[in-house]
Amino acid sequence: MSQEKSEELAGKILGMMFFEPSTRTRLSFETAMKRLGGNCIGFAGSAASSVSKGENLADTSKMFEAYSDAIVIRHDLEGVGRFISDIVDVPVINAGDGAGQHPTQTLLDLYTIKREFNKIKGLNVALVGDLKYGRTVHSLAYALGMFGTEMTFVAPDDLKMPNEILHDLKKNNIKFNETSNIKDVIDDIDVLYVTRIQKERFPDVEEYSKIKGAYLINYDLIKGKDLIVMHPLPRIDEIAHDIDNTKYNKYFEQAFYGVPIRMAILKNIIKNKM
Incomplete structure (x- = not known):
């Protein structure tokens, strides 16, 4: 399963706005997009973006809308995904909003x-x-x-x-x-x-x-x-x-499933938008 790949999203771009640290979520979204033939742009941490210069979240989101076919956002404020989805015309995926939802x-x-x-x-x-x-x-x-x-x-x-x-x-x-x-x-x-x-x-x-x-x-x-x-x-x-090495452990498999599940999500929302 980890080697499966298609070209269903060839030429499509996923914008990744990660204002909070992430390993599994960010990398699995990136892997999922690439296994579907697409590519990713974005940042992991606001210090790597113009937010560090004072740009507001709405303006940053509009720029990602211009460059991407879908946006994935992680932020420390609850409700950010919904906020962004109201101001952009591409699909927005909530990758974790503070102590809110995932x-x-x-x-x-x-x-x-x-x-x-x-x-x-x-x-x-x-x-x-x-x-x-x-x-x-x-x-x-x-x-x-x-x-x-x-x-x-x-x-x-x-x-x-x-x-x-x-x-x-x-x-x-x-x-x-x-x-x-x-x-x-x-x-x-x-x-x-x-x-x-x-x-x-x-x-x-x-x-x-x-x-x-x-x-x-x-x-x-x-x-x-x-x-x-x-x-x-x-x-x-x-x-x-x-x-870790017992029959009880499912947390590593659980993390692995992040790729196929997010492949399904991306394929569904981006192809439906096309």
Whole structure:
């Protein structure tokens, strides 16, 4: 699969506006576009663009519209993707907006789960770690809810799932539980979706220091359980390396699926615009 290539988007350009650091998302979008025969332009960090000279986001976006057939943006402000989509005439893909959403990550997460279980509906998924600032779990919670998946949110009190998301889930009669103790749920879940504590989102570094390392998923914790472990990466200290070479580890496969999933996204939105 990693060697598959086509010319379906030959001559097309993907504009990549990455104002925040990214490894997997940025590189998988770039790989996906090139495997479809297209090319990429853009920057990884505002210091490499005219934003560092004071150019506003709207003007930068209009320039990318002029040079590109689609735009991928990652930014530290929530709602930026929607804002840009209102001022440009090319498709805009949200590659992560602060502590808001990360929709393309959710698509590859769902794909990973479906490949493993051949279904999504009826599973029990635990989302663990930084649920307050973790944009991946925000998008994933909404998506899993659409499939009727039962969810358990495992987080310290200061990092619980935002109330607006809980409200939306309740409004749509989606089942979920909340706990701060992972041992309460470890025997009953199919998917353990782990996230890192988002240091860069904390207004106070001391508050981060109090919470970091709140959860450590190691082999002893999950040994003998019938589950898989997922993580959007990067991991810091929340998943021990003794899980890497076990049947439980699906986080590297999960990251790999970023390329075919984003190939499908790019092919769909760019060809539909042609």
